[in-house]
Amino acid sequence: MxxxxxxxxxxxxxxxxxxxxxxxxxxxxxxxxxxxxxxxxxxxxxxxxxxxxxxxxxxxxxxxxxxxLAKAEENPGLPLIGKVAAGRPLMTDAQVERHCRLGPELFEHKGDYLLRVQGMSMRDAGILDGDLLVIQREQEARSGQIVVARIDDEVTVKRLQLDGAIAYLEPANPEFSVIAVDLGRQQLCIEGIVVGVIRTRVD
Amino acid sequence: MxxxxxxxxxxxxxxxxxxxxxxxxxxxxxxxxxxxxxxxxxxxxxxxxxxxxxxxxxxxxxxxxxxxLAKAEENPGLPLIGKVAAGRPLMTDAQVERHCRLGPELFEHKGDYLLRVQGMSMRDAGILDGDLLVIQREQEARSGQIVVARIDDEVTVKRLQLDGAIAYLEPANPEFSVIAVDLGRQQLCIEGIVVGVIRTRVD
DNA sequence: TAGAGTACTGTTTATAAAAACAGTATCCGT
DNA sequence: ACGGATACTGTTTTTATAAACAGTACTCTA
Missing domain, CATH: 1.10.10.10 (Winged helix-like DNA-binding domain superfamily/Winged helix DNA-binding domain)
Known part of the structure; x- marks a missing residue:
């Protein structure tokens, strides 16, 4: 137009x-x-x-x-980020695969975007490869929460355990190893907290 | 009115x-x-x-x-069945906890209703206690699919394995045992197929 | 520099549409 | 059996509204 x-x-x-x-x-x-x-x-x-x-x-x-004719665009829903490109902030337009409408009443905590899981590192937490995570944007997180974290331009989803000046990012799968981050030396950037999981295909 | x-x-x-x-x-x-x-x-x-x-x-x-004034009621979304009452068909009004709007574009297969999971019998399939299953209503299912089945007024979610006249309902957790149903003697009623999983709270 | 498009004021005319008037008939509850 | 609501036909009046007419001025673009 x-x-x-x-x-x-x-x-x-x-x-x-x-x-x-x-x-x-x-x-x-x-x-x-x-x-x-x-x-x-x-x-x-x-x-x-x-x-x-x-x-x-x-x-x-x-x-x-x-x-x-061009009616006011309705709520497009949450952006779905399919693949996290290394070294780029999340939520840039290029990374948004599409938008998904989700009733906000469904989840206990409000989600800001969806992130597609790659790999099986959180398998035992019921998070499988290809699942969509409902992420609430947060800079901080508590011990025990599953977070989206960025270390050296790598984005990863792990369970956070804080122990003084050391942060542990624990996978939920014995085949993967715990990542320890010394907060004094290395920067750990929390991108968000996982507040929901959506599996769009089963089998 | x-x-x-x-x-x-x-x-x-x-x-x-x-x-x-x-x-x-x-x-x-x-x-x-x-x-x-x-x-x-x-x-x-x-x-x-x-x-x-x-x-x-x-x-x-x-x-x-x-x-x-009373505008055409918008799509209420999928009914959420919280607790399955024994001996009653699913989807009666009394069992519908509420309705949830879900973008149908999200799931590979169209869902008809949501069912809240009770118990950990499908843990290793990434289905945990309290999860919502997106169910597509179907009378039949193929081997390997996760189904909602009714045997003797008991509703259960298990993986279906068909072997001639015997249907096996396999849990995805070694702590639970396989249910074998002789289709010649006992009736196995498939209520639907699991086409998606939604976890509304994490931690 | 000419013309097309934007961005108006102000007035008139034709018509679209609401509102009012004057009726009739049926059904329902008390 | 009577009032009140529903469910109309048919006509007239008034007003709301679109559309046309006659202008002016500015800003682009070719």
Missing amino acids: KPLTARQQEILDCIRRSVEKEGFPPTIAEIALAIGVSSPHGVREQLRALARKGAIELIPSASRGIRL | KPLTARQQEILDCIRRSVEKEGFPPTIAEIALAIGVSSPHGVREQLRALARKGAIELIPSASRGIRL
């Missing part, structure tokens, strides 16, 4: 507000009043411009005959 | 269709035309009755001044 001018955007917002609040689109005169224009004709031409640009459709000879 | 007469329901549906399809409510004359009534006055009185009953709101002196 062609870009809208500020005025056109203002009018479009006005129409959207009306539809949302009143249940039907405004008349041309109502738009004129709302945006502070004294003549309906100016608004009319703007509407025609909006119609040309594909934002709305005008139904001739119908009162309030304005149809919104 | 007071119950609507058939005619009133018809008019309400007509208004809803218009809002959905056109983007704005119909005029009284349009309703009259749509439901096959030759005079606008009859429709007007019906609208007033609908307003009295709280289904719509009429905005005086405004064209298409009809506001839908």
Whole structure:
């Protein structure tokens, strides 16, 4: 769609507000009043411009005959990060595979994004390869929580155990080894806490 | 809200269709035309009755001044069955704890309802106590699939292995034992197939 | 520098649509 | 058997609204 001018955007917002609040689109005169224009004709031409640009459709000879075409985008849901690229912050657009709508009422804690698990290092915690983790963004975490952590540009999901100045990132699988981080020397960056798990395929 | 007469329901549906399809409510004359009534006055009185009953709101002196109050109920989501009562079919209203909206695009196979897991018998399949299973309703299942099965009014989640006339329901935890069902003698009723897992709390 | 598009004011005209008026008939509960 | 609600037909009046007409001014772009 062609870009809208500020005025056109203002009018479009006005129409959207009306539809949302009143249940039907405004008349041309109502738009004129709302945006502070004294003549309906100016608004009319703007509407025609909006119609040309594909934002709305005008139904001739119908009162309030304005149809919104690009309706206000609904809640896209949580971004799903499929593969973590080394050395890049999470949640950049390039890493978002898609968005998933999840009823927030479902999870005890609110999630901010989804992260696809790679590997079986958390198997015994019921987290398998390919599972989606519901992550709540947090800079800090308590001992015992399963966290998304970054050490030297490597992102990993492990159970955190804090012991003074040493942080242990424990896998939940005896085939993997514990990572110990000396907080005095190395930086441990908590990206978030795992608040839910979703397995999208079974078998 | 007071119950609507058939005619009133018809008019309400007509208004809803218009809002959905056109983007704005119909005029009284349009309703009259749509439901096959030759005079606008009859429709007007019906609208007033609908307003009295709280289904719509009429905005005086405004064209298409009809506001839908009880908007078409949105997708409530999948029913969540918390506790399976012995001897009762699943999905009776009494067993539905609540409804959860889940983006259907998330799961490989479409789910019909959610079932809360009790116990650790499927632990090694990454299904823990309290997890929600996304279940697709099916009467039949293949070997290897994790199914919701009913034997003698007991509902259980296990991995199905078919071997001729014997069906094995295998737990994924060595602490539990395999259930063998002789299909010639006993009835094995498949309630559905597990197509996803959701863990709503971690730790 | 000419033309297309934006961004208006202000007025008039035609029509779309709500509202009111004057009726009729049926059904339901008390 | 009576009032009240439903469920209309048919016509008239008033108002709300779209649409057209006649302008002005500014900003781009080709």
